Amino acid sequence: MVELPGYNAVKEALHAHLIDIGSATVPVEAYWSLAETLKLTAEQLALKRRDARGSAWENRVQWAKRKLVEEGIMDQGWHGVWCLRPNHAG
Known part of the structure; x- marks a missing residue:
């Protein structure tokens, strides 16, 4: 069964990505950059949500x-x- 990386791994990768780029990003850039960082396969990227939406x-x-955002980091x-919030920008 094909699965995505765990929630915490994705959260940590997003935080690291924002620190690395040192600026803001747009969602589509984050999706692709994190997919590369976490070495997602085409099968993983093709997975649909449970509601298929x-x-x-x-x-x-x-x-x-x-x-x-809830943790005050973004x-x-x-x-x-x-x-990132200014005090978390690395």
């Missing part, structure tokens, strides 16, 4: 973003722009 991978990354920011 959208990408399971994109949903997993969005979950990681939400958790980082700024809620503008729609479509993801960035």
Whole structure:
């Protein structure tokens, strides 16, 4: 059975990605960069959410973003722009 990386692994990879780039990112850039970092396969990227409405991978990354916002690491920011809070920018 094909599975995605665990939630915490994705959250940690997103945090590291934002520190590495040193600036804001847009979701589509984060999806692809994290997929490369975590070495996702085409099968993993093709997985759909349980409700079949959208990408399971994109949903997993969005979950990681939400958790980082809840933890005060990421700024809620503008729609479509993801960035670290100034005190977490590395």
